[in-house]
Amino acid sequence: MSPQIVVVPASTKAGRETIRQLLESEGSTPQVRGIYRDPSKAPVEFTQHPRFEAKQGDVSSGTGLDFGSADAVFYIPPPTFDGTDQGEWAARCAEHVKHAIREAPSVKRLLLLSAMGAQHDHGIGLLCLNHISDKILRDAAQDVIMVRPGFFQEFFGTALEMAKADPPVVYSWSTPIDHKIPMVSLKDIAKACTKVLLADSESVKQMPHDFKIVGPRSYSSRDLKDAVEQVTGKAVELQLVERDQLAGYVRQETPEPHVGEIVEFLEACLPGGVIDGEAELGENTVVGEIELVDALRGLHATA
Ligand SMILES: NC(=O)c1ccc[n+]([C@@H]2O[C@H](COP(=O)([O-])OP(=O)(O)OC[C@H]3O[C@@H](n4cnc5c(N)ncnc54)[C@H](OP(=O)(O)O)[C@@H]3O)[C@@H](O)[C@H]2O)c1
Incomplete structure (x- = not known):
């Protein structure tokens, strides 16, 4: 029988790319249900696919989280930037997902998007979203x-x-x-996620249940400049934002209540930070294939 897979929220970047790869997968014919706050945002390439359905649902209110008859759920905790406390938001959304899994006994597998460094309970800023989601959901399914x-x-x-x-x-x-900081393309992430979601129940037991995923190498600001120059064909000037300038830089794009958690997160990626300490490739690390320049080239081509 074809596996039935729910992706929630389906409009997240990782959710969207994983749905694409699930629908393209050869040899397996999963039925995919994407849960959107606004289902009209589901891309046409998905809605025209016979094995895809878009449903309305909201992880923050808990409405529409119908996982009935699904075998597996892929949950990607969405961040909030509306002034709500990130930790309270994470807990509320994760509890709704946990409740919905409990209501759907067919769900045996939960794939949870977390982040490198989210194991730590402090010094990770925004990633408290993932730390809390991981904690609440660690036993939510078989x-x-x-x-x-x-x-x-x-x-x-x-x-x-x-x-x-x-x-x-x-x-x-x-x-x-x-x-250098660890980076990975969404295509490589989706490939690993698709593999987990489509594995049969025996194979999944052999897989690591907690793994990191990184690209073929880590990249520095100098690498970023080089990649942008290769993609655009133009020489670019690199302006480094030093530690003491981070808050002002983040404030340009981020609502004030969330500036502190983003700054703390970025500092955690800098030398000596908590996430920097995670950059070592351990035993349970998937190494992707896509280089930064190729991911940027893909974005440039579709812009
Ligand atoms: N970005 C990275 O580099 C990175 C790296 C490692 C891990 N992560 C993790 O990946 C996850 C996603 O992060 P992201 O920043 O990249 O976000 P994202 O994938 O862009 O997801 C945000 C989207 O989620 C949807 N959403 C928000 N609230 C929702 C709700 N209540 N119910 C249903 N859908 C909702 C919204 O779509 P609509 O507006 O269309 O509803 C929003 O655009 C986070 O857990 C993050 O920590 C991110």
Whole structure:
């Protein structure tokens, strides 16, 4: 029988790419249910697919979380930036997901998107979202598998936008210039997630239930500049945002109540920070194939 898989929230970056790969998977024909706050946001490439359905649901209110008849659920904790305390939000959403799994006895597997460094209970800023979600959901299904990516390479797509300035400039908070941080493409993450979601119940037991995922290597600000120059074909100036400038930099794009948690998160990625300490590749690490320059090239091509 074809496995039935729920992805929630389906509009998240990792959710969207995993749905795409589930629907493209060869040899397996999963039925995929994507839960959206607004189902009209489901991409046409999905809604036209015979094995996909879009449903309305909201993890913060708990409405519409119908996991009935599903075998596996992929939950991606969404961050909030509306002034709500991130920890309270994480707990509320995770409790709703846990309740919905309890109401659907067919669900035997929960794949939970977490993050590198989210095991720590302090010094991780925004990642308290994942720390709390992990804690609440660690026993929510027969098999709970946590995947911990490094930074999404596509997150640095903003550098392509900055490079449109005249003269082209890229700001980067990763200092010093050659400090490398772990990054991974959404395609590599989705590939690993698809493998977990489609594995049969015996194979899943053999898999690590808590694993990191990183790209083929880590990247520095200098690497980011080089990648942007390769993709755009233009020379760009690199402007480093030093530690004492982080709050002002983050404040440009982030609502005030969330500035502190983002700054703490970025500091955790800098030398000596909690997440920097996670960069060692351990036994349970999946190493992806896609280079930063190729992830940026993909974004540039679709922009
Ligand atoms: N970004 C990274 O580099 C990175 C790295 C490692 C781990 N992670 C983890 O990945 C997760 C996603 O982070 P992200 O920043 O990349 O966010 P994201 O995937 O862009 O997800 C945000 C989306 O979730 C949807 N959403 C928000 N609240 C919802 C609700 N109550 N019910 C249903 N859908 C809701 C919203 O879509 P609509 O507005 O369309 O409803 C929103 O656009 C986080 O847990 C994060 O820690 C991220």
